[in-house]
Amino acid sequence: MLGMLNDMAIACSCYGLRDSEIAEVIRDGAGSVDEVTEACGAGGSCGSCRPTIEAFLTVQGVRIPVAVG
Numbered sequence: 001m002l003g004m005l006n007d008m009a010i011a012c013s014c015y016g017l018r019d020s021e022i023a024e025v026i027r028d029g030a031g032s033v034d035e036v037t038e039a040c041g042a043g044g045s046c047g048s049c050r051p052t053i054e055a056f057l058t059v060q061g062v063r064i065p066v067a068v069g
Contacts, residue, residue: 011052014045022049023056031062 009019022042030036033053037044043053 012042012049014049015041017042019052019056022053026056026060026062031057033057
């Protein structure tokens with residue numbers, strides 16, 4: 001699925017990062033939203049793209065920990 005992303009769609013408007021750029025970070029080994037943020041900045045400013053990053057991770061089969069209580 002991530003290989004078929006629209007290269008022009010912006011996932012993180014704060015840093016101007018396209019879907020494909022975030023997907024590449026995930027393919028390169030980022031396994032959490034925080035790791036994506038560390039690698040490229042996405043999700044580290046306003047946070048509105050964090051759900052999109054989580055969705056990309058889920059599509060790639062990365063398990064997202066769920067906070068309890």
